[in-house]
Amino acid sequence: MTEIHLSGSVPVSREMHRFASALALAAVALIAAGGLMEAQAAPGRLPGSAVVYRGLAGAVAVLTVVLARWIHREDSRRWLRRVSWAAVATVPFPFLLGLDQGLTAPLPVALGLALLVQIFLGLLLTLSVATSPHWWDTPTEQAAGRLRWWAVATTAVLVLQILLGVAVRHTGAGLAIPDFPLVFGRLVPPTFTLPIGLSYAHRIGALITALAIALLVVRVVRRCSDRGLVLAALSLGGLLGIQIALGILVVVTRRAVGPNILHTVIGPVLFAASLALALHAWRLARR
Secondary structure: OOEEOOOOOOOEEHHHHHHHHHHHHHHHHHHHHHHHHHHHOOOOOOOOOHHHHHHHHHHHHHHHHHHHHHHHHHOOOHHHHHHHHHHHHHOHHHHHHHHHHHHHOOHHHHHHHHHHHHHHHHHHHHHHHHOOOHHHHOOOOHHHHHHHHHHHHHHHHHHHHHHHHHHHHHHOOOOOOOOOOOEOOEOOOOOOOHHHHHHHHHHHHHHHHHHHHHHHHHHHHHHOOOHHHHHHHHHHHHHHHHHHHHHHHHHHOOOOHHHHHHHHHHHHHHHHHHHHHHHHHHHHHHO
16 A cells, blocks of 8 residues: 655555545446436336446445445544545435435435435545545645635535436426526516426526536636646536536427436536535635
């Protein structure tokens, strides 16, 4: 095992960081795949690929336990050990139960499982960032102290938007409003049903999320000198532009396969990028 000994810090294992990062990427891929299969499944029925999905999810669950034991054995930070075991406690819900229940359960249960999915991914991303050598060797960034709470709030807004997207997909409300940018030719729907209300709320949420991310990106670029933080902000802004374009294409092409797939996949990637930026800002501010 390769260790890097930094002055005034605990030893940092490159292998542990790479393992945690690969596991976080695998979780992003599985979450995206789960959303995609849910979008393509017939009502109340699991797609044939669900068997493969559950097998891969089981592998992620086992590897999460491996990572937690590794951290518990070799990292002295108590808070990081707690985060690792919290990930172990959370993983059965989104991966081993989430796909089946997400397709057949009532909407509140599906939303609860979707929230646990985001919590699990957030825990793995925290482990990835906190085991990085850069966690210890980066100087203080004064501007990060003022921006970290904005980054956290933006990530929370993204979680709410993802949950609205899950509700839209779960209820089949993706095309409840068939036009864009207007809503039945107006700014506000003339009537409200559950599908129309969810679809409209998802659009309003997309606008709020876009504004929050745009303001965060502008503030980071203008006020921060840390190159990693600036690159993270620019990446987040780029992903936002892609996601907005895909959301528009989903409506105007009446859920064409390509845009619909990519829109479903980019959601968890956008959340991961936002949380990574928030963790990065928090790390810079705490030094």
